[in-house]
Amino acid sequence: MAEHGSQAQANIGVVGLAVMGSNLARNLASREGNTVAVYNRSAERTNVLVSEHPEAGFISAASIQEFAQSLHKPRTAIIMVKAGQATDAVIDQLCDVFEAGDIIVDGGNALFTDTIRREKAVREKGLNFVGAGISGGEEGALNGPSIMPGGSAEAYETLGPILSSIAAVVDGDPCVTHIGTDGAGHFVKMIHNGIEYADMQLIAEAYDLLRTAAGMSPAEIADVFAEWNKGELESYLIEITAEVLRQVDAKTGKPFIDVVVDQAGSKGTGVWTVQTALDLGVPVSGIAEAVFARAVSSKPAQRAAASALPGPASEWSIDNLDTFVEDVRRALYASKIVAYSQGFDAIVAGAEQYGWDIKKGEVAKIWRGGCIIRAAFLNRITEAYAEDPSLVALITAPYFTEAVAGAQASWRRVVAESALAGIPAPGFASALAYYDSLRAERLPAALVQGQRDFFGAHTYKRVDAEGTFHTLWSGDRSEVEATDSH
């Protein structure tokens, strides 16, 4: 399609004007140097956005052709539609009206393998395709999200400055960086969401312990979280937790938290993280526990049937409330370190599997602002990778090792006591089990290998010799060097 001279005024376009798309378009329009073209399948929505926001100076397009004509080259458009088939449909439409060198960006929560497929297909047509993870919800889209773009370095030359203009800014740095080629951006956004799940679950467990074991009220717990937000746990999720707990239901006068059905839903990105990690062989147990905790909560029939199952005879006896609260805080911090360490392990494994050069320190840096898991703590992660870019596990970096060392007595007490009191704390417990597994000198995996060899001749390695071995379990139990047939 030929450019139509004076009509081609916009440097960026947005397709899909539901809340996220509208807010992103408004954010783009508010930054100097951007002129924004907008298009939505139903014109109604475009008209509402344009008339409600005259200050944005949007160029509204009634058709996809008009949309393409309103963009100057290289045309750059961000798709903000529901992830899935709608994305493919819009990509096809844009491919028909865009030309070689133009850039199609998918800003939705796409599955990264879809992004890899789409990038390849679009590239074969001579166009650029960038899957960009965008975090921060509606508010972030409007005022400054954290952005995780993948795609080619060439596309990022045009796109980078535009995305930098709208991203959140921390210490003068915009929260955006080129993550890697094809699906790298959406992969990292998926891991972000997985970590978000783990972080939320751990916070929820901390709340539950303060409420159930110590009998504190939601308002009192809100104060605890507000206090925690002044220290090493400082983060957006801790901050909003205090606000949610302080909320009083207008209808009943009860704490808001007590009128909400205790069944957590999900849109699927946490599940994707765990599925992907299983394929990569990375233990993201913190994220998995969070996904499963939501699943358990959402089984009302099983929960009702199990409510009569016996629990422990005695309750948690808390001698000193301040000590208890501090124990829970430390358990939360240590478990959180494990969850982030596992999330970064998944990034390392994904990068290796898919050939991406992902800078872990940069990822932590762009998560400091705009996104849901934004936290002061992310600076420590950036520093750890700056000190040692080939760090094998975040938890082994000196800062985190010391942090866990300081927290572990509390952490162990909380996990042990919650088990004794029958209060579920799957995130805390599994994080501690992972920590102890990782630091164990010997793991019972040796026994598992022995069992596998016994029933399936799956072979094993010896600690004192090279090679692969098998014991003739049903024969004289002598050991033979294994051959390929084993």
Ligand code: 6PG
């Ligand atoms: C973000 C959020 C956002 C959203 C997810 C998770 O980074 O802005 O992660 O993408 O909240 O859809 O939601 P679920 O809990 O429904 O899976």
